[in-house]
Amino acid sequence: MEKIRNSNLLKLLCYILIPIIVASFILSIIYVNLKGDYNNLGIKKEEYLQSEDFADQYISDIIRNVYRIGQGYTTIENNGFYDKIDEHIYYDRTYYNNNVTASLKFVIINNNTNDIYTNLKSNDYNEIIKEFNKKEIYWNYENGNIDTNIEKINKDNIKYMDLPINGLDTIENFNVYTYLDKSSFTYSNTFEIRNILFDTFNKNPNLADVLIPVDVILLAIIASYLIWSIGHSKNSKEITLNSIDKVPYELWMIVCTIIFSCSIMIAESILLYTDISINLVLSTLALGYIGAYISLAIIGVTTIKRLKAKQFFKSFLIYQICKKIKDIITNKAEKVLDKSDSQKKIIIGYIAFIFISSILGVTFFTGISFLLLIGLWILVLYKLLEYNKKLNQIKYALREIYNGNNDVNLNTEELKGTLKELATYVNDVSNGFTNAVKESLKSERLKTELITNVSHDIKTPLTSIINYVDLIKREDIQDEKIKEYIKVLDQKSQRLKKLIDDLVEASKASSGNVKLNIEEINLDELLKQVIGEFEDKLDEKNLIVELKLPRENVKIKADNRYIYRIIENLFSNISKYSMENTRVYIDLIDTKENIILEIKNVSKEKLNISSDELMQRFVRGDKSRFTEGSGLGLSIAESLTKLQNIKFNIEIDGDLFKAILRWDK
Amino acid sequence: MYNILVVDDDKEIVKAIEIYLKREGYNVEKAYDGLEAIKKLEEKEMHLVILDIMMPNQDGIATLEKIRTERAIPVILLSAKSEDYDKISGLELGADDYITKPFNPLELVARVNSNVRRYVKLGSMQNNDKENKNGKIFKSGELILNDETKKVTVDEKEIKLTATEYNILKFLLKNKGKVYSISEIYENVWNEDSIAAENIIAVHIRHIREKIEINPKEPKYLKVIWGIGYKIENIN
Known part of the structure; x- marks a missing residue:
């Protein structure tokens, strides 16, 4: 299981399979839908020309053109569709996306004015209209008679057509001569693609019905596998995020939307062109499809990874920005907030001050508000100065303690709140110091006393030593060795005496016991x-x-x-x-x-x-x-x-x- | 033969003192605590008492107080306590002198001599006053300067001084009790200006001290007040 989950090869295969499966699914769906609803659309060029749809478009185009001419929309003055070539001939410069319209060649003659409207260039229109009934596909209307080789709109069948505007009445006063320029007539790319689609599927009519469920199942399996395995790799037990997953999510959303939109737009627009080879159209469509797929795949994979790594919301730039802002605010707040009662009082007092002064400020023009506002300002200043003064008193007391004067006693009765606490602590510290100093003085004194007492105890035997050494010295000693020894004894006992005196003095001086x-x-x-x-x-x-x-x-x-x-x-x-x-x-x-x-x-x-x-x-x-x-x-x-x-x-x-x-x- | 009572609980010290004093020709009586000392005093007439302060049964201070209620004999306190406070309180209680342990035997003997002499010769003081008709004798305690004979004596011992030393001592003794700075002494003793001489006044004074004092470090007569000047203590 782990191996399957961590296999990069399998994932790569999935990524390749997905667009193929999706494409086959979409095409199957399109095929099934088109087959059911617009069976007639799925035909070849020649068949199309025989179709009712073609006939409908053909006759509708003629009627609409004539209608526009009849309504006078098609003059140069109101920026119509025709250039006036000479007194009575109007040349069609209209460009139509509609294929039928673009390939429809016509000469329309107004029987009342004898104006000629046409999209053909000729010196003699009476001559060329005679050629029309020799064209492969033509439709003429001359003095109320229809002459055509289009079966669906010949004079017998035209009454079954659902014609636009007023039907044939629209062209009553016109002679209309039309033919289809088959060489310039092309299907739209859509038709071509549909044809390719139909050609493919028609070879095996049941393929689409099989493909749809199979694709769904395959997609479900692949999607489940990917959702389960994405983010896992051999190297780590955690979800591994790569550089793509560290880019802010919005950025991918924008990038992928742009790629996706561009891909779709390119694919859509290529369908509108008519004179392009179908291979180019298909490769462009495939490119657009792949572009769209890649953009969706990127966003999809990174979304899954981020969700699995519980980084989805955190990876949003807006989240990070909000978090930063929150951190900054929290940080600043932490620096000043301590949840103490005194702080609550300050905040409440401050809000009250702002509130009252705002009200008084708004109603400043009334005399009482003016006086009250001035009074409030003075009161606040007074309170601040008073507070500061008391604070300074405590500061000076602390400085006294620092300077070694522990005899500090602040009067805490006048103070309130924090200041009172502060003053009490200062007093306590002062007392503590005083006691500590007393203790240390006491211990120094005891030490000095100890040294003094010990030195007294040493001095008594030392007196005897010095005295008897002196007495020996006074004896008449002949032995030089003994004389030498006595000299040493004399010196050392004198030195001992000096040491003891100095020791007592040093101890007294260092303990300040002087x-x-x-x-x-x-x-x-x-x-x-x-x-x-x-x-x-x-x-x-x-x-x-x-x-x-x-x-x-x-x-x-x-x-x-x-x-x-x-x-x-x-x-x-x-x-x-x-x-x-x-x-x-x-x-x-x-x-x-x-x-x-x-x-x-x-x-x-x-x-x-x-x-x-x-x-x-x-x-x-x-x-x-x-x-x-x-x-x-x-x-x-x-x-x-x-x-x-x-x-x-x-x-x-x-x-x-x-x-x-x-x-x- | 003068009788001297030595009181100390340390027998060796008493013994040592006895040896020194006997050499000087004194008769020594010994006691090892305060009570014994009082008993000895009642038994025999003493001319001087050397009294240790720290003793069992009855300490030196209590003993001193008791002695002073009845007798005026000189008492030298002997103590290991060397602080000024102890000395002063001892002297205030009526002691005549104060010697700290460990003491220099020569100093002890000198002080004993000085005190005994003063005690025994107390009656002859008036004679001295009578002799001083011309106002040429200056004295403080046992320090006597006779300007007629140009003789200086301490405890009746003649002291040999140089002319400069003599002049300085005479000036200070004449104005005993008063403090003079080096330059004041110089101005008063030297008649001609001699800058070089001023710097050695301190040396002269040390020399005088060494000659007239039993312990120059703890002078009785010529006192140094550091940073202020010198004076001769006014002692009756």
């Missing part, structure tokens, strides 16, 4: 004092201090003990880690916005460490732990600068170490 006593101090005085304090330590390493001050009395606000601790730590580092015989630059810079203190020195050791790392606790530039110092100096300095709102930066450029302190003015 009471500040901010006052105005002179930075230049401080620098001189510190340089004085460190004078001998700097001298030891032959470090030359280059102090540059902008002026006397560079005042800053700080706690003098802690600002000293910061500078002291920096100087202590300089005296410990500077390269010997170098200069130390201390620049105090006074700008419009800041007071900047830059301290620069050249490091003895290579500083392969980042400035951030340097500021961390227990980190030293030399990465060794065997020199003096706890490694907490910069960390303490940084914590203390933070406490006093000083911006503290460290920059490392090769071996140049630069500490920058900056005060905002």
